Amino acid sequence: MTVEIVIPHDLWDTTITPEGVLVNWLYEDGAAVEAGAKVAEIMVEKTNFDIASPAGGTLRIIAKPDSVLTPGTPIGEIKQSGGNE
């Protein structure tokens, strides 16, 4: 099963700042990550937010660093171990 990594809808007030930027991935594409691990960092108005993995498995990166993001945007996927897509 594949689970999306999504920017939380309520992470920041989009009426003040509509967009953020992906700063860093902390793991490489294809890396194994644990559920809850901090996998990425995004920045809004010079404020860094952690993005945690929603599940354990293999990371697939969709959004590259410096991508402009809005809440609800999927930035990656986790392919869970042992599941079929």
Add this chain to the structure above:
Amino acid sequence: MSIPPHPHLLADSRGPTDAPWPANGAFGPLGDEDWLHPSVHIARERAIAKTVATGKTTPSFRLWRSLPAVIASNADTRLPHFDFAVQRLALQGWPVVVRDTGGTAIPNGPGVINLSLFIARTEPSALSIDSVYRTLCEPIITTLAHWGVRAQLGAVDDAFCDGRYNLVAGGRKIAGTAQAWRGGSRENPGYILAHAALLVDIDPIAATNIVNRFYYLAGSDTRFDPTSVTCLRERMTSDPYASDVGGDLPSRVCARLSEALTHRHGEAAICP
């Protein structure tokens, strides 16, 4: 020990190498104080933040000054020659450390007053990026007024680490701000860390040039305009506390800022 030119510098001999090279003294007199290395401050702040995250302390402020350094952000670590820039600048007396809050690289040193704010992050948070910045900046605005400087929130084109929540005086950046919001779930209690760097007694041209040099060495085309930045010493119309016994201008500003914080938030709000 000399380091051979990095390959990325051989192809282009231009760059901010002819700019005034800031000696450490360009960041205000080092004096007799034992200024801490900024990495020590950052480590202390991570420890304070973890305590705050457990909800065991009320929101806290910390005032600090450091040895001259370039304080970079996580985003800067992705620059193609970041490690080379760190190595080269360290040999030239400018350590580079990485902070947790956002933005881009800034110069720091004894002429800069750093104000850190720590708040436990609850979910859902009653706070916003905007409200945290205003909590951080209002005491600084009050303090600057003692010296006849009117500052307001705003962006300054071509200033280092620019953003809408700089403090601006006379159209130039006089303080920069940034935040980090960590954790915040029931399983992972978190904290908000907000930084302000108030430029009190520096050479703004040298300060900007050290940041430009960092980006040049790191393989970035990013450059900032030295005339976009100012400091309190440049802007102040008088120094009402000049007769205070002991201490330099940044020390006097620290004292007034500490008073402003205590007046607004209480004595327990300031941590070492």
